[in-house]
Amino acid sequence: MNGRGLRSPASAAASLIVPLVLVALTAAVGASGTPAFEETVTLILCNLIVVLGLQVFIGNSGVYSFGQLGFAASGAYAAALLTIPAAFTALQTPELPKLIADAELSPLLSTLIAAAASGLLALVVGWPLMRTSTLAIPISTFAFLIVAYNVLANWDGVTGGSSGLVSIPRTTDLASAALWAGVAIVVAVAFKRSASGYRLQATREDEVAARSIGIGLMRERLLAFTISGFLCGIGGALAVHQSGVLSPTTFYFAASVTTLTMLVVGGARSVLGAVVGTLAVATVNELLRNLEEGAAVFGLFSIGEAPGLAAIGLGLILLVTMIALPEGLTRGREAGELGAIRRRLGRRAVPAGATGQARPRTVREPAGGLRAEGVSLAFSGLHVLRGVELELPPGEALGLIGPNGAGKTTLVNVLSGFQAPDSGSIFLDGADVTRWSPSRLARAGLGRTFQTALPFAGLTVMESIAVGAMGVGVGRRGAVDVAVDVLERLGLSEQAHRPAGLQPPGRQRLLGIARALATGPRYLLLDEPAAGLNDEERRELVEILLGVLKDFGCAILLIEHDMNVVMDLCSRVQVLDNGETVVVGNPEEVQADPAVIEAYLGTSYAEGTHA
């Protein structure tokens, strides 16, 4: 290993170690108190595992699920039923299959089975739910929570119905809870840093841009949803083995609000946030509870049954956080990214030395080019494209120009799968790709940029380029090599570890191109890459794009208003006006064509000059 990674090694280590140390400290504090205090801390750690489960899905996807406590419930019920002594099972759950009823498994085995069951349930439930829209997921997961409650509360013979279960062995002690919390932290950090974790974070930062680099939204969400369900299952199993009792309300609405508050207060985007938020909210919660009762009553999960001051406090904390500190106490950063630590680590630039070795991969030799045949499209009666033909042969640069509203961007949207045409076909290297999704097209070698930069603001420059390679299936390490190469080519190495969202506009546009290049495209569609750049930046851009043409063998379709850029790069130019091709030819011919002048400047001007 030459020490090159998405994060500097020290930063990566701190991001894992600091949360683990916090858990160890919490356990040490718990062990030093009364037995009752120790039990409280044990439950808080069980809670933390559930919150880490929420973090894996919500934090990385940016989509709120209100149903994850359903998986804590499934884990808790599974663990309870697998461990309740047979004598008690017959009374409480007479309809339970004999195999489960008679089972009296060890704590470890029951927790593992419970977690696996919850993970499986999350996979099965998530399969349809993750197919619903970003807007509908919070609602459909909320529906799942209520459905789960309804089933648990009414399936009397198997779950004990609304009265719940008792006589559950109390086997979770402080040490085991702390150990499992440590495991959960490692899982959450490992997922966040995996290629899949990065792909999911890219969808959180910008769904459209993520699809354009090959990322399949549903697949990434489903994986995180499943891991989240697995962790929530562990948390539920451990909690029920701590408290010894379980009812359908244990992991219901109130517990959902509690855990969600913990995550949001700490900062949902970071694992550290999940830990800090859990500890902070649990502390305030216990204080309020003591204030209210005059004596300690323990168990965070019992809020649903005894609402009061603590619940009001919880709601107020959540409200104030959302208004005043929406990114949470950690501002969504990991320990290695926090200001003070970061400064100490120094601003390491990415080491040089990989140029040319890790060229973005070429899946197969391009053959046939990118072709549009008779593409037409109307938006509620307005004809935006009328039978447009376009041909982009491998390795060539084609300029696409035309007045505003000519349909240029719409054509690029159709070519890249973001917009299905009403009629006509798109062919990529001979294959009909008309109905392909943007992500599938990206994986097939079609890259694109957008008129606005659409940066992955929450990722670093390095990460937001590497995720381009991950999007088309390159592994984490390979993606780093690709990113280093692209960074150097574009002169961005100095910025590697700085946040992508804080770059000046010109550089953000460059980043958009870098991200698309990292997918190893054979056809690159650029939508006004030079807009808003100054003269020097524009010259640099032309140099970079010439390099892309020459070294990568990548064809470019360029929408651009600046004719100088078009002339420098393109061997052919196609002019679009009012959804129709006016002319295709070499740049000089096109510039002199009367029809082009007419399209840009109007009929009277054209007549006046040529009469």
Place this chain on the structure above:
Amino acid sequence: MTELAQSLIDALALGGLYALIAIGVTLIYTVMGMMNFAQGEFIMLPAYALYVLAGLPFAVAIGGALATGIAIAVLAERVAFRPVRNTDLSAQLVTSLAVATILQSVVSVTVDGRAQSVATPALVSESSQVGSLSVPNLEILTMALTAIVLGGLGWLLYRTRIGLEMRAAAENFEMARLLGVRANRVIAVAFAISGALAAIVGMLIVMQTGQVSPTMGLTPVLVGFIAVVIGGFGRISGAVIGGLALGALSSLLGTYLPDGLVPFRDAIVFSLPVAILIVRPQGLLGAASGEARI
């Protein structure tokens, strides 16, 4: 035949109630893009107003409940939702969840965490003879109120200036603002109407169940959300159709489901609509919302 007609009327009445809930959710969604979790508490608090004002003449209690619904909705908008107006949908959703939690726990602390029974006028629990059918007065009331609300909303949205402003804001909020629509006023009015609708729903639920509890708004708000989702986000017509469909489904399942499965009715009612979303993510008659912006 009679049995079928009876269950259709039941379905229409429950559908009407659900439509009222869904309209309340949709109004707020259209003007500020927020799915409001606290809508359930906008339903719950007026119900408690009926409970608290039980000794007074019924008309006074109804007035009190309506005033409570409007006041709490407008207050919540001013205090909690205005500061997060420009954040994303998730942040707004979580904020409304916080408001819901606060309102629920305040009621738990000040009244009681458990359900309380409320006496309702005898008239609503009786039935009227319509032809060969005996229709509960409450169902007639619900259907009548739904019709009145729909008529009133239609008048407000299409015949008044504030209605025009609300429709403009729903189309394109920023543009409407630039053209002189007063955002704060439009949003406040939407919340007030939504609060009044919630109060009506709360009272109808009390008359049906005869009791109030702090968590009584939970299921209605989910009903409203799902109706809005299957109807297609942000359309009053979609909300009405979604509500009617969900109510009909629930009511018919209640009649025709085998006995063993009746306790799981809610589970089925809430699962089926999600199946619709898998086939049509944009809802039954929605234009795709949250469409890719490029």
